[in-house]
Amino acid sequence: MSSYRIDELSVDQLDRISLPKFQRGFVWTKKKQEDFVQTxxxxxxxxxxxxxxxxxxxxxxxxxxxxxxxxxxxIKKYRQDPLQFWKPLNRESYTSVYQSVKKMLPEGDPMSI
Known part of the structure; x- marks a missing residue:
């Protein structure tokens, strides 16, 4: 078994993860998502x-x-649209989270931010 820090995971590693049919739908509120990004x-x-x-x-x-x-x-929503989390984070927090997520993206990746 392997373990990784979230900021060590690449887009390819995240994209290899699929949801089985038995998983429930997405239920977190916007506030819960914002709190998680802050975490x-x-x-x-x-x-x-x-x-x-x-x-x-x-x-x-x-x-x-x-x-x-x-x-x-x-995490995937943040990667796709980090600006949606701009308001709840102060500028210093946003910049730090942005840099952490950016490290997950390989150079030249079309999803690069």
Whole structure:
């Protein structure tokens, strides 16, 4: 089993994680998402993303998300549109979180911010 810090994960690693059909839909409120982004910035522990490989013999296999769907979805939403979190974060917080997420993106990635 491997563990990673969230700021060490790349876009490719995050995109390998898929939601199984048994997962519930996204239910976090905007406030809950904002609080979670602030938690990332502050460096507080936030729980795990529990994943299981679809194929144990393929290191690049898709990973099934067993726990952490709300957290992962919020991270992906932030990656896609960081400005939606501008108001609840002070400028210093926003810049720090922005830099952490930017580190996850490979150079030249079309999703780069």
């Amino acid at each position: 990332l910035h502050d460096g507080y522990p936030f729980g795990t993303l529990l994943v299981y490989p679809e194929n144990d013999n393929d290191k690049d296999a898709k990973l099934q998300l067993l726990d952490g769907q709300q957290r992962l979805s919020t």
